[in-house]
Amino acid sequence: MATRAFLSVLALLLAMTGEAFSEPKRVLLLHSFGRDFAPWSEYARTFRDELNQQSPDPIDLYEASLATARFPDEEEGPFVEYLRVLFAKRRLDLVVAIGSPAVGFIQRHRQELFPSIPAVYTGVERRRVSYATLTASDAVVAINNDFAAVVENILHLLPETPDIVVVIGNSPIEKFWTEQLRIAFRPFEKRVKFTWFNDLSFEEMLKRAATLPRRSAIFFALLSVDAAGVPHEAGKALDRLCAVADVPVFSESSVFFGRGIVGGPLNSITALSREAASVSVRIMGGESPGSIKTTPIGFSAPRYDWRELQRWNISENQLPVGSEVVFRVPGMWEQYRSQVTVGLAVLLLQAVVISWLLFERSRRRKAEEEAGLRRREVVRLNRVVTANVLSSSIAHELNQPLGAILSNTEAAQILLKSNPPDLTQIGDILGDIVRDEQRASEIIVGLRNLLNNRNETDLQYFDLNDTVQEVVRIVAPEAARRKIALTTECTPDALPVRSDPIHLQQVMLNLAMNGMDAMEGCEAGTRNLKIRTQQNPESGTVEVTVADSGKGIPEENLTSIFDAFFTTKPQGTGLGLPIARTIIQTYGGTIWAENRDRSAVFSFRLPLAKVVAG
């Protein structure tokens, strides 16, 4: 532990010693207008960064601003004196001038200020450097602005632009550039009109810019000092211009890229600063400045501000090949791709699940409906079959009173014609007719439900004893025909149940008909069919039993008789008991068969309905 700490301290000391051996390099950075004047401020900032990064020695940086550049006829003397005093006792290793005013100043005064100190001129356009007067101590890292390319870019993106407004100030350097621009733009004058703002105050420029025709474009060249003599920081000026102008603004300076200009071919401060720093490091390393020749750095590949393209409705397809589009505001999709993907996937999955469930539900409902329909249809058919079996008894029961009525009526008609008519007898006849008519209609009422071709279930509260009576009415003639003694033993208690009465009537009819069929071969006089009802208050159920006096059911068939198509009767459908079981189970009951005293007993049990006292 102690050893490690000691080694760390030693390493630290060695590092500090190494540092102490290398003297810092004194560098003067001379600004043209001021530390914060764009675009030079950006050149200076990136140069500082690059220099600190590239230099093997520490840099002792002095900065001064040639404030005089803002004004055309300012006396440079005092500033020269200031620098001379400042650096009289501090030997500089390098002077770096940024921007052409600073470059010009150093060139003019280096003999009196820094006769042998190497200088690097940068942040300057090649045309602003007087290459002829360069000394062996001077190196130039310039840019090369191709203004024709700027106009070509504007016309390429906005082919219908009738008017390009050139925003530029009126300081000496700006006047120089105004001339350069006029020369560069001359070939385009047939295609587009150039409007020059160089002789306007900035306020006037803003006013004019705000009311430009819709399809105009602005070329923001430079604004340091306007025609009214007011100095401006070009970056802020551009911001204000973009705020008021309702037309696209262009500039060749990458410094302004992202501050409201559309973009296009731009000069590259990064490339320029890197080169300038590299040259500075070489000079401080001992190389002769005069021997370092660099090519002016031209425009980099076109770059465009996506937001501006959107604003001015410029399609990306219109951009030159190799263009880069930056500041793309990511859409919802770009920004939250994974979240959106997951969200969409979840939504989709949900939709699929929901659709599937809905589909399943509708399928099930359809199947249930179909099953219900089939069941009702089978039940109805079973009723029709029962009715068919009973039809001869029914016909007999109805035709008997009808025959009597007809005979009585005709007898009365004849009696009425005699003189005097036997009114007493006619009265008797009419009384009998009324009685027979009632008898017939009772039968019809009892049979109506049996023959009802109804498909809907009709849930009702009713007394099961009533159903027993109805069934007895229906099967009694058939029982009589077959010489079967039909008896009932109904509990005096009410037997409220909730179901479709027709369904329970159906069950009892099936059981009664089965019982009667079971006694087919039995001797007359021993045929008994007994229907019994009882209430079971403990279990809250009602129980109905139908007992015959036949030969009973073989034990092995006691449960299978409720299966579909099980039949021992030649003309049976085998559906009677399955239907009975389906119906009873539908209403929450049970049905079973057993043998008692060698005879068959069918029973079913249903829950007792709680009738609301009303």
Add this chain to the structure above:
Amino acid sequence: MRTIAVVEDDPSMLQGLSRLLSALGFRVDGFASAESFLDSLAQCEAACLVVDIHLGGISGIDLKRKLVASGNDFPVIFITAVDSEATRQAAVDAGCVAYLRKPFLSKLLVEAISQVS
């Protein structure tokens, strides 16, 4: 005045028929079953029998057969409340003047009776 015997187990029907035939000028002997008719067969003067086929005990058709078997050839008019081809065929085979399905108009009955004389 001719006598018509009526064998019918439905009291209403029997009474209705008896009234009708009486009103038509016949004398009527009514029986509620084939058995009771057979009991009084010896005294029977009926020119014609009106017999219900579906009687409680001996059926109408069996009655006709018994009569035929015992040499009594009363003309028989069958009446029935249950019409089926099998019943009709059985009635015709047993031998009958007419086969009437209840309810029937008196005209048909009168026509059948008039065939007998």
